[in-house]
Amino acid sequence: MSILILADHDNGQLAAATLNTVTAATQIGGDIHVLVAGDASGDVAKDAAAIAGVSKVLTAEADAMAHGIAENIAPLIQSMASGYSHLMAPATTTGKNIMPRVAALLDVMQVSDIIKVESADTFQRPIYAGNAIATVTSSESVKVVTVRSTAFEAAAAEGGSASIEAVDSGSDSGLSSYVKSELSSSERPELTSAPIVISGGRGMQDGSNFAMLEKVADKLGAAVGASRAAVDAGFVPNDYQVGQTGKVVAPDLYVAVGISGAIQHLAGMKDSKVIVAINKDEEAPIFQVADFGLVADLFDAVPELEGKLG
Amino acid sequence: MKVLVPVKRVIDYNVKVRVKADNSGVELANVKMAMNPFDEIAVEEALRLKEAGGADEVVAVSIGPTQNQETIRTALAMGADRGIHIEAPHEVEPLAVAKLLKAVVEREEPGLVFVGKQAIDDDCNQTGQMLAALLGWAQGTFVSGIEIKGDSATVVREVDGGLEHLEVKMPAVVTVDLRLNEPRYASLPNIMKAKKKPLDSMSADELGVDVTPRLAITRVEEPPAREAGIKVSDVGELVDKLKNEAKVI
Numbered sequence A: 001m002s003i004l005i006l007a008d009h010d011n012g013q014l015a016a017a018t019l020n021t022v023t024a025a026t027q028i029g030g031d032i033h034v035l036v037a038g039d040a041s042g043d044v045a046k047d048a049a050a051i052a053g054v055s056k057v058l059t060a061e062a063d064a065m066a067h068g069i070a071e072n073i074a075p076l077i078q079s080m081a082s083g084y085s086h087l088m089a090p091a092t093t094t095g096k097n098i099m100p101r102v103a104a105l106l107d108v109m110q111v112s113d114i115i116k117v118e119s120a121d122t123f124q125r126p127i128y129a130g131n132a133i134a135t136v137t138s139s140e141s142v143k144v145v146t147v148r149s150t151a152f153e154a155a156a157a158e159g160g161s162a163s164i165e166a167v168d169s170g171s172d173s174g175l176s177s178y179v180k181s182e183l184s185s186s187e188r189p190e191l192t193s194a195p196i197v198i199s200g201g202r203g204m205q206d207g208s209n210f211a212m213l214e215k216v217a218d219k220l221g222a223a224v225g226a227s228r229a230a231v232d233a234g235f236v237p238n239d240y241q242v243g244q245t246g247k248v249v250a251p252d253l254y255v256a257v258g259i260s261g262a263i264q265h266l267a268g269m270k271d272s273k274v275i276v277a278i279n280k281d282e283e284a285p286i287f288q289v290a291d292f293g294l295v296a297d298l299f300d301a302v303p304e305l306e307g308k309l310g
Numbered sequence B: 001m002k003v004l005v006p007v008k009r010v011i012d013y014n015v016k017v018r019v020k021a022d023n024s025g026v027e028l029a030n031v032k033m034a035m036n037p038f039d040e041i042a043v044e045e046a047l048r049l050k051e052a053g054g055a056d057e058v059v060a061v062s063i064g065p066t067q068n069q070e071t072i073r074t075a076l077a078m079g080a081d082r083g084i085h086i087e088a089p090h091e092v093e094p095l096a097v098a099k100l101l102k103a104v105v106e107r108e109e110p111g112l113v114f115v116g117k118q119a120i121d122d123d124c125n126q127t128g129q130m131l132a133a134l135l136g137w138a139q140g141t142f143v144s145g146i147e148i149k150g151d152s153a154t155v156v157r158e159v160d161g162g163l164e165h166l167e168v169k170m171p172a173v174v175t176v177d178l179r180l181n182e183p184r185y186a187s188l189p190n191i192m193k194a195k196k197k198p199l200d201s202m203s204a205d206e207l208g209v210d211v212t213p214r215l216a217i218t219r220v221e222e223p224p225a226r227e228a229g230i231k232v233s234d235v236g237e238l239v240d241k242l243k244n245e246a247k248v249i
């Protein structure tokens, strides 16, 4: 068996979720190769080669590969597929965009967002916003799989010494072209891999009130997240959204502030190790999943919390 | 230009699903069903395009058992012009759905297909991308903004790092995200009118697509339950518990 993993990166840095995908691949077993499709992405290839467990890094460098365009990258992966038992990617927006296109080109069904490897062909994945877990067996000749990063430990970023080889870098399909990005920049840790996350909901009332959460986050080295309601209301950008249709997080500590606890939100955070809820409504469903619940007005409790963190 | 909108019938998003006692699936009997929320957004976008003069017909298509016609009627009541129902068993995998939709696209020749980014039951997030692959079309996924200019469209995508703008050549498949628009409600008169709008029915066989599943779901179970927590009386107690009991700060 050998497994090809599509690295998620921005040409400069390897996304952490790639490491969790390597762990899932290790559990399946076999030779693990990582494909870095990008442009001027040599540093990413070096980082990928250093991941423990990876035996080979394949690089496809070209303009057309620079921006994760599925119409260009999917045919490249299709052309490399023979010889691999599994084609994998993290279930990030990049992986979710590209891998179903690969699967369809190969005429195979994809298994999305796995949370457990039972064997080389059997996986667990959440359905219905995580309210049920399905065990799925694929008899496809090549298994196309995306991996929920929070369900697998990160592989060690150091210690590997894979070879780096260039492959034919594919071509431009001429179907889509990159225009620009508007990325949120933040000094705080990345939401999906942060050890602590503090999220605000509609109860925050205003975007400027998120400054209160940011102060707590800075003291704890935490990332800041939000409910859909807070994003829809324009308090914070879309990439803050935690939930079924946003990001899935599973930090050591998740603090939900002014969030009611709708199932769609819980789907994105209920695997956190410790959950704290601060809400003025003692009936709020978020308290049903909270290890520590504080019934209080957030406008009193959050500043006090910040003060007590010293 | 014609716009095609696939609409899926799913468990209403407010329903708390229950796993069947024999672990064969989730309880669907007597459960409230509704149009997948993302598909409401897709229908809305198609209607807005038509109202702005950018499209002349909106066709809703659903794949599944006879009850899926209700979902198509909902789309028609929102304002879609015509419906197509493809009779198939409840469980049709995204790859087969994409193949059926490809067959419909070849008959209808739409300039755009608006698909939901994911269905809230199986959460696969595959169908749109697969359809684009099978057609050899451009794909704009997780889209929260779209502007059509001649034979291409600029889409704004919600990605992990923020937003990304892409130019996609038309015809294209666009998968819609939550913030693209706020879907309208169907008014009572429009619900009545929708009953008279044309709705064609055909079978998967007629379209020459094999819908045999490729994956086997061998077991469906409840996720592990979280143990009940406690209420703390004040911020001081909270900080103390986090430091000394949970040891997470």
Ligand SMILES: Cc1cc2nc3c(=O)[nH]c(=O)nc-3n(C[C@H](O)[C@H](O)[C@H](O)COP(=O)(O)OP(=O)(O)OC[C@H]3O[C@@H](n4cnc5c(N)ncnc54)[C@H](O)[C@@H]3O)c2cc1C
Pocket: A200, A201, A202, A203, A204, A226, A227, A228, A229, A230, A241, A242, A243, A244, A245, A246, A247, A257, A258, A259, A260, A261, A262, A263, A264, A265, A268, A278, A279, A280, A281, A284, A296, A297, A298, A299, B013, B037, B038, B120
């Ligand atoms: C298709 C679909 C997908 C969705 N995906 C997601 C998703 O990915 N993520 C997500 O989060 N949601 C998602 N939702 C939305 C979800 O159903 C809820 O509407 C949303 O999570 C509610 O956000 P909220 O808890 O911030 O707001 P609300 O439900 O309005 O709750 C606000 C809470 O703040 C409390 N509060 C108010 N003022 C104060 C105060 N001063 N002090 C303390 N507490 C206060 C209130 O008691 C209340 O509990 C989705 C919905 C649909 C239909």
Ligand SMILES: Cc1cc2nc3c(=O)[nH]c(=O)nc-3n(C[C@H](O)[C@H](O)[C@H](O)COP(=O)(O)OP(=O)(O)OC[C@H]3O[C@@H](n4cnc5c(N)ncnc54)[C@H](O)[C@@H]3O)c2cc1C
Pocket: A127, B006, B007, B008, B009, B024, B025, B026, B036, B038, B039, B061, B062, B063, B064, B090, B091, B092, B093, B094, B097, B114, B115, B116, B117, B118, B119, B120, B121, B122, B123, B124, B125, B126, B127, B128, B212, B213, B214, B215, B216, B217, B220
């Ligand atoms: C408990 C359970 C048991 C299951 N058992 C089986 C089984 O035994 N065998 C089997 O093969 N599959 C089974 N399935 C899988 C399931 O029915 C299909 O995978 C699913 O219908 C397609 O995935 P999705 O809707 O999440 O796709 P997504 O890719 O998330 O859907 C995205 C979009 O595609 C469009 N779309 C998707 N489906 C349709 C449709 N039917 N009509 C119109 N538009 C559509 C919509 O626009 C939708 O928003 C089971 C699922 C569950 C939850």
